[in-house]
Amino acid sequence: MKISIRKPGLFGLIFLLVCAALPSLAAAQRSTDFALLDQHGVFHQLSRYGESDAVVLFVQGNGEESSRQALPLLQALQERYREQGVVVLLLNPHPTQTRASVIQELASVGVELPVLLDSAQVVARSLKVETSAEAFILDPESHDVLYRGPLDSQVSTADADSAQPTPYLENALIAILAGDEFELASDLPAPSGTAIDYLYRSRFADRQISYQDEIVPILKRRCTTCHIENGLAPWAMVSHRMVQGWSPMIREVLVTHRMPPGQIDMLEGEWDNVHQISDDELITLVHWIDSGARREGDADPLTEQLAVDDSWKLGEPDLIIDVPAETIPATGMVDFKIKRADLALDKDQWISAVAYNVGDKSVLHSLLVFAVDPSIDQKDLVGLVDPDNAEFISLYVPPRTEEAFAADSGFLLRQDRDLSFKLRYVTGGRDTVDATRIGLYFRDSAPEYAVRNVITLNTGFSIAPGEDNHVERAQTEPFEHEVLVESFAPQTHTRGKSMSISARYPDGSEKRLINVANYNFNWQMNYKLRERMRLPAGSSLVSETVYDNSASNPQNVDAEAQVKVGITTYDEIFSHFVRVLEPVGN
Ligand code: HEC
Numbered sequence: 001m002k003i004s005i006r007k008p009g010l011f012g013l014i015f016l017l018v019c020a021a022l023p024s025l026a027a028a029q030r031s032t033d034f035a036l037l038d039q040h041g042v043f044h045q046l047s048r049y050g051e052s053d054a055v056v057l058f059v060q061g062n063g064e065e066s067s068r069q070a071l072p073l074l075q076a077l078q079e080r081y082r083e084q085g086v087v088v089l090l091l092n093p094h095p096t097q098t099r100a101s102v103i104q105e106l107a108s109v110g111v112e113l114p115v116l117l118d119s120a121q122v123v124a125r126s127l128k129v130e131t132s133a134e135a136f137i138l139d140p141e142s143h144d145v146l147y148r149g150p151l152d153s154q155v156s157t158a159d160a161d162s163a164q165p166t167p168y169l170e171n172a173l174i175a176i177l178a179g180d181e182f183e184l185a186s187d188l189p190a191p192s193g194t195a196i197d198y199l200y201r202s203r204f205a206d207r208q209i210s211y212q213d214e215i216v217p218i219l220k221r222r223c224t225t226c227h228i229e230n231g232l233a234p235w236a237m238v239s240h241r242m243v244q245g246w247s248p249m250i251r252e253v254l255v256t257h258r259m260p261p262g263q264i265d266m267l268e269g270e271w272d273n274v275h276q277i278s279d280d281e282l283i284t285l286v287h288w289i290d291s292g293a294r295r296e297g298d299a300d301p302l303t304e305q306l307a308v309d310d311s312w313k314l315g316e317p318d319l320i321i322d323v324p325a326e327t328i329p330a331t332g333m334v335d336f337k338i339k340r341a342d343l344a345l346d347k348d349q350w351i352s353a354v355a356y357n358v359g360d361k362s363v364l365h366s367l368l369v370f371a372v373d374p375s376i377d378q379k380d381l382v383g384l385v386d387p388d389n390a391e392f393i394s395l396y397v398p399p400r401t402e403e404a405f406a407a408d409s410g411f412l413l414r415q416d417r418d419l420s421f422k423l424r425y426v427t428g429g430r431d432t433v434d435a436t437r438i439g440l441y442f443r444d445s446a447p448e449y450a451v452r453n454v455i456t457l458n459t460g461f462s463i464a465p466g467e468d469n470h471v472e473r474a475q476t477e478p479f480e481h482e483v484l485v486e487s488f489a490p491q492t493h494t495r496g497k498s499m500s501i502s503a504r505y506p507d508g509s510e511k512r513l514i515n516v517a518n519y520n521f522n523w524q525m526n527y528k529l530r531e532r533m534r535l536p537a538g539s540s541l542v543s544e545t546v547y548d549n550s551a552s553n554p555q556n557v558d559a560e561a562q563v564k565v566g567i568t569t570y571d572e573i574f575s576h577f578v579r580v581l582e583p584v585g586n
Pocket of ligand 1 (some may be wrong): 232
């Protein structure tokens, strides 16, 4: 191993500044944006640190001496430079090192820093990391690598007159923060960590990935429900050529965890019907893309896609309701639409399922259905969805076009109710009209459990312009009877960053039930537990939403605004729907 010893402190700085003054030797290395969850389930994305001047990233490994020595130095560095807009993150690219083991490792050295868990190793791979203990300085806006190399010079204990190692990373940081033109030095010693054991290398060492047998099945499982002709996504995966052409973009959306959409923290809770991609699938797709996204032979199973199925999949509904049609322009932002439909039921009905026959799948992104008091004025847009008069029934989020309640449960739609709808549209590049129909299915008899949608609501907050981590909480009234929790549909508008819901038990203890770590305004889903969860009488639900009102939030409609609660896209909401079941008769 190459060990280089330099005189400490000022000399190193001058050396770097001198380098900086020289004509450009090499352009800064380009990297990509990336995103990962840390050991506590918090989502970190490089570009979301756009308000910061520099992101320091250090490759960590549990039990490694080089990491253990570096961690306290990095924590101290974070303290020293926080005020100057520096964020320090650790990266753990070891698939077998779990969250719990990382928490334990950091506790053992008395350090608390976010450790990004790169279990599919795609971030380390993107940064071309070869050993642990390598340190980076990244520009969160351009994603450029401004520095890569060791944290400092490793001082050999035998060397008496250089007791202080040269802090290479810190010197680079000082130059970068001072705005000095800065070049990566080419003669830095290698980092002293251990080699990263990349799974893709052993897995694909002696063979090519098969497009037909390996890639297409992943795309069909994870992507083509939406990326289909006339589907919801803006482009269809209909051929190898198409996928190959899009492959740099596919790589980016995978590494930033934008696609598949709506990801929650899968390590908390067991979930049904969530879009997600496994580490193995991710490793395979990224390796295939990095190897040129090629196919073998002429056959292309992607061209054999099914057409969009527009029939009522649950059979002919008992009642079909037309949602009033809406004209959507080709471009721009469309505000939420609130609409109403008269029902004129002749008796109370137990709903067993709701189905959606979507008019234009390319523009309708979500649709909430409420049972509403008909005396509310149709022009009273707040009243039509206000939880005081309107009870949430069901949510359409593509691609699922039906929602059947469990066989032993149903929603009681009272005879004196109408329906109201909250619709969110995106523009799709052409003028279009969406005329969606909703099908209701009724039960012949009362079910064992009534579906009730509890809402945790908070209406009193105000978020300052540019605030990137504004936390709000709300708690429900305690449940009078035992309930079974079935699913969660947390909702915010464009400033939403993350959300979580916990159970608060009668003894005061709390347990987190869902962590929507990577909230995306485009994807407000209903997350269903694999098994219902019992909450004893006297328990309540506590919700938390974190808002990002800064310009680094790519969804933010206006980072200059003081934001309050309201119904338009420019306002915010805090309303989390939790579906619970209560025995009928309670
Ligand atoms: C639930 C539907 C759905 C699934 C599943 C899905 N996508 Fe998408 N995809 C969309 C939509 C809708 C968009 C448009 C952007 C948005 O709304 O977030 C999109 C956009 C994209 C884009 C373009 C991004 C851009 O900025 O233009 C890529 C690339 C992409 N998806 C790849 C994938 C891949 C790869 C998978 C599977 C691993 C996948 N998607 C799964 C719905 C989906």
